[in-house]
Amino acid sequence: MESEATWRLAAFLGVLAPLLLAERLIPWGGPRPLGARRWAANLGLVALGAVLVRLTLPLAAVGAALWAQRADAGLLNALDAPLWLALPLTVVAFDLLIYLQHRVFHAVPALWALHRVHHADPELDATTGLRFHPLEIWLSMLVKMAAAVALGAPPEAVLAFEILLNAASLFEHAAIRLPPALDRALALVIVTPRLHRIHHSEREAETNSHYGFCLSIWDRLFGTWRGHWEGELVLGVRDWRAAEEQTLPRLLAQPFRRRRGQGQASFRPR
Template sequence: MLEQAPAIRLGVFLGVLLTLLALEWLLPWGRPRPLGPRRWPGNIGLAFAGTLLVRAVAPAAAVGAAAWAEARGFGLVPAVGIPAWLAVPLAILLLDLLIYWQHRVTHAVPLLWRLHRVHHADPELDATSALRFHPVEILVSMGVKMAAVAALGAPPLAVLGFEVLLNATAMFNHAAIALSPRMEAALRLVLVTPDMHRTHHSEVRAETDSCYGFCLPWWDRLFGSYRAAPAAGEAVVIGVEGWRTPAEQRFGRLLLQPLSQAPVSSVPTIASAAVPRRSEA
């Protein structure tokens, strides 16, 4: 199965992406998206560039790190003697916790925020927003993940399962779909939902710096970063002030954005001027 890991990831990715894009048409979140698909070349281009960069630097990536550790009996899992039936779900849980804290750090460290800001600067949300990460951030994230996988001695199957799950749930919680209140409340107990994650994409800084989870919602509640909804509700302003114009969504501009100061925004905001916003700093 592990030899087929790239094909498995690609198959699930395409299936989930196409399903969510269809649901965005059938069950749309009630907000206009004037740029819509015009953002897709930039968002998808970043994901493709990040994949090529990781393949060039670490071809086997996280699953390869897990196979390396397993072949040498390296890491916490073999050292403690955790059985496979427990090691797989435990590794998935701990890796999700790692991603939560890694995400928090990218908001707290200015240099990392400049890279991560590319993701937050998307002025609209849909399933492709989950792909919009700067290639350098993708490479750094993979390095952290590989180190954690090796130290943990996570089974390769667990790492593959985690990567597939994280990718699918990230696209789900960025999707511009409207869930019924009952379904939203039920899903929020076990998954980060689109409504929950929209709070994280608010331009208001206190809201941007909350709801860091990508897959499991429990870490935000446990570590005090959970917000049920943005203060503006459905009128929440998405993105980072100064980066919402169509020109800033082009692939080349997205690649260079971490090196740039914010341009003057041509898009008005309805958020209160008294509320601190996430800026280019």
Template sequence: MTEFILNYEPTIRLSFFLGILAAMAGWEFLAPRRALILARPARWTANLGIVFLNSVILRLIFPAGAVGVAVFAASEGWGLFNHFTVPYVVAVVLSVVALDFAIYLQHVMFHAVPALWRLHRMHHADLDFDVTTGARFHPIEIVLSVLIKFAVIVVLGAPVLAVIVFEVLLNATAMFNHSNVRLPLALDRVLRLLVVTPDMHRVHHSIHAHETNSNFGFNLPWWDRLFGTYRDQPEEGHERMTIGIRDFREPRVADRLPGMLAIPFRGKVTDYAINRREWGPAK
């Protein structure tokens, strides 16, 4: 199994990415949740362009990827699950859940530390919210995120299978919960007990600080409920809410590749730091 994953890991991930991207794009076309304000061609070119750029950078810097780190940790006997004997299935499940929790904490940190928020602003500066938003991250943020993930994998001693399952799940759920798709409200209420839904995560992309600093989960929705960062709905409703951040409202800056890459280096961080969040009862 490990050898198969090592040999075909890039193909597995790319196949899931392209398949889910196509499925969600089709769903968005057939049943959109809200009207988009920008034309797709230029915006999708920029958002998917950053995906391509990030993929090239990661392959150059970390050719072995997260799976390679898991293999190396196992060979060296590093990590909890390489020290303690637990059933393999339990180790896989616990590793996936722990990695998801680490991503939640990382996401909160990127909102809490002004220097990290500078990087993360590129993700939030998207003026629309659809499937491509889920893969729109600055290259520097991506590199830092990968290093954090590597550290968690080593500490856990996460099995190779757990790492590839987590990678596929994270990419799949990020595209799903950023999609501009309409779900029946009753179904959404049930689904968000198990997974972050588009309506749940869209709140996080609101222009209002108290909403953007909520609903940090990408995959599992439990962490927001446990740690008091859950908000049920946007105050202005999903159709009327404004997506993005106040500092970057020009499409040529917020939704064109050169402007996107320059966002961390523009202006001062004057808003949205989580330590200025309006802490109150979550709605």
């Protein structure tokens, strides 16, 4: 666990670099006029989120799991579950938790205002997978810390899950078009870029589907699966799609602002 930061950075760059290359080799093909001009803002949000978590929740999820292990707290520690069992259980349980958290962020208006910053990206590429308001990153960390303690999750498993979640987020937002047969085969188990694209549609019914991050099974199980989509979608959130809204200061302020001429945000998923 001492080399945790190295593992995280290596996994991050090891996934991001091939995806950026793949976006050139097998691009999705839809128009992306802003392209790399969104990158500074998208990367700025995730960097600020990391700083906020480091300053205010220095234990983070892995630290919380270490604490629970030493205190013999949480379900898996109480059961003395072996690592070979506790690790996959933790990864699957955390993926379900993040699926449920994602649905809550769509359902509660104040949380949607935070999560909308992610959805308001008018284009999708791997960097969209990093574009989350720092307060959403912070709240999500609190949830993961609580879950790590309650579950008695092994610290190695929490680290593995966080690396996996990060990689999955980069992958499913990437503007790549996989061969259809491969896409369909992968989609049986994991969320593919084509599936997750539907979640970024401007249309409410489509946004309120495909909430999964790693495993695609949760959407099938809980009735939020809409199947495959072949055509082009209008991406982003109406009223927040404009190029001038895609700067770091505007994105940070977006949850607390109202669009001019509006009583309230006109788009609010259920």
